[in-house]
Amino acid sequence: MKDSLLYDNGHKWIVFGRDEDKPEKIIDTNQYMVINGKRAFIMDPGGIEVFPPMLAFVTRHADIDNITDIFASHQDPDIISSLGLWDKAIPNARLHAPWIWEGFIRHFGCDNITYVSIADEGGGIDLDGTKLEFIPAHYLHASGNFNVYDPKAKILMSGDIGAALESAGAPFFVEDFDEHTKKMEYFHRRWMPSNDAKKHWIDRIRKLDIDIMAPQHGRLFKGDDVKRFLDWFEALDVGCANDQEEVRKSA
Amino acid sequence: MQKDVEITTPNFVTAATVAAQLHQILSMGEQLQMTALNAAIISARAGEQGKTFGPLTDGINTLAKNIQTLVLDIDNKSVGFSRKSIMEMNHQRQQEAFNKACNLHGEDGPNHNKISILRDKILTDRNNIQQELLGNLSEMGHLMKEISTSLRPTDYLVANCRIEASHITDFCGAFNDVAEMVASTSKQISENIKKSNSLLIQLQETV
Numbered sequence: 500m501k502d503s504l505l506y507d508n509g510h511k512w513i514v515f516g517r518d519e520d521k522p523e524k525i526i527d528t529n530q531y532m533v534i535n536g537k538r539a540f541i542m543d544p545g546g547i548e549v550f551p552p553m554l555a556f557v558t559r560h561a562d563i564d565n566i567t568d569i570f571a572s573h574q575d576p577d578i579i580s581s582l583g584l585w586d587k588a589i590p591n592a593r594l595h596a597p598w599i600w601e602g603f604i605r606h607f608g609c610d611n612i613t614y615v616s617i618a619d620e621g622g623g624i625d626l627d628g629t630k631l632e633f634i635p636a637h638y639l640h641a642s643g644n645f646n647v648y649d650p651k652a653k654i655l656m657s658g659d660i661g662a663a664l665e666s667a668g669a670p671f672f673v674e675d676f677d678e679h680t681k682k683m684e685y686f687h688r689r690w691m692p693s694n695d696a697k698k699h700w701i702d703r704i705r706k707l708d709i710d711i712m713a714p715q716h717g718r719l720f721k722g723d724d725v726k727r728f729l730d731w732f733e734a735l736d737v738g739c740a741n742d743q744e745e746v747r748k749s750a
Numbered sequence: 751m752q753k754d755v756e757i758t759t760p761n762f763v764t765a766a767t768v769a770a771q772l773h774q775i776l777s778m779g780e781q782l783q784m785t786a787l788n789a790a791i792i793s794a795r796a797g798e799q800g801k802t803f804g805p806l807t808d809g810i811n812t813l814a815k816n817i818q819t820l821v822l823d824i825d826n827k828s829v830g831f832s833r834k835s836i837m838e839m840n841h842q843r844q845q846e847a848f849n850k851a852c853n854l855h856g857e858d859g860p861n862h863n864k865i866s867i868l869r870d871k872i873l874t875d876r877n878n879i880q881q882e883l884l885g886n887l888s889e890m891g892h893l894m895k896e897i898s899t900s901l902r903p904t905d906y907l908v909a910n911c912r913i914e915a916s917h918i919t920d921f922c923g924a925f926n927d928v929a930e931m932v933a934s935t936s937k938q939i940s941e942n943i944k945k946s947n948s949l950l951i952q953l954q955e956t957v
């Protein structure tokens with residue numbers, strides 16, 4: 500696993516990913532952590548397989564007792580199936596996750612950690628002065644789904660939006676946007692179900708000041724690539740599973 | 751990265767096999783009850799002479815009911831065992847995850863002590879669960895022994911049935927059939943218990 504510092508000005512953003520030791524058939528994921536003083540917040544901590552390196556790596560940056568909060572953008576196993584293990588490691592922590600998934604996410608094991616439901620309209624967390632916003636991104640792709648926005652660092656953790664299916668060892672940032680769209684297109688057309696939800700989200704996100712857009716899979720977008728992504732996504736027709744032509748292509 | 755995994759039957763599967771096997775005893779119990787009913791009908795037809803069969807019929811009925819209760823009791827215990835056994839498997843997985851995290855973090859990592867404490871706690875929890883599993887198995891073993899014990903009077907019941915039958919010429923054959931049925935069902939139950947018991951011992955060794 501690799502880690503990389505994304506932002507360091509009063510508080511820190513760190514990305515963890517590109518785990519070379521993960522089993523081949525498991526999708527590679529990016530995990531994020533914000534540290535502010537004695538509080539650490541992990542976003543989309545990942546699946547069971549990624550837990551050992553995650554625990555080993557996050558605790559190089561933050562004391563284990565300072566990990567007070569975690570976040571799950573939605574209910575997928577690659578997002579939060581490690582919950583049962585975090586539940587042993589940080590029993591006093593809180594999990595912020597969509598209210599609609601509580602009964603589902605608890606199947607991963609949540610005896611000690613407190614489940615804090617995020618309402619459909621969103622919410623936020625105050626890490627001793629560093630305020631992070633939970634931005635609704637419903638139906639992209641899960642029916643209850645949130646991004647995390649940091650207005651000070653100008654970073655948007657966008658969950659599965661902006662995800663790309665990358666080869667192992669790819670750099671953390673997009674270098675050639677047009678080239679990169681090839682790795683995103685099928686994922687967005689197939690995993691994202693609704694053009695209407697997409698439009699909602701784009702309208703909302705265009706109002707935010709974003710330097711880095713950080714998805715849960717693949718590379719991160721920096722500077723103008725964020726705007727490029729929004730334009731590209733806007734023009735993309737999503738929800739293609741029932742299109743026979745598409746089904747044939749993916750078979 | 752492909753791992754070579756030796757596939758062994760998980761304990762909760764073996765426990766379910768034991769329970770399923772013992773479940774067959776329930777229908778054997780039903781068989782015994784049918785036999786008791788049959789014996790009661792024959793007794794009634796035998797009139798005054800058949801009255802001596804009353805206690806025998808009751809004996810078979812009680813035996814059947816006792817055995818069925820014991821089997822259902824073992825059934826519950828086996829479900830409890832399976833649940834705990836899955837919990838133990840989870841702990842094993844957790845232990846492996848924390849071990850790996852501990853090694854990756856490194857001995858000179860700032861949280862090495864805290865991660866080792868977590869790992870050790872999971873180990874202790876796992877050991878406790880293993881003790882509970884063993885306790886659970888020994889309870890199942892006791893209940894199985896009770897079934898065997900409750901089968902003991904059948905020899906006497908069968909012998910008695912045969913003696914009484916010899917006194918009533920008209921219904922001798924019918925009562926001998928009853929005796930035969932009880933003897934063979936009881937033998938089937940004993941064999942079932944023997945088989946289940948060897949699986950139980952196997953489980954005790956793998957916990």
Ligand SMILES: [Fe+2]
Nearest residue numbers: 573575640659
């Ligand atoms: Fe997902």
Ligand SMILES: [Fe+2]
Nearest residue numbers: 575577659715
């Ligand atoms: Fe994902």
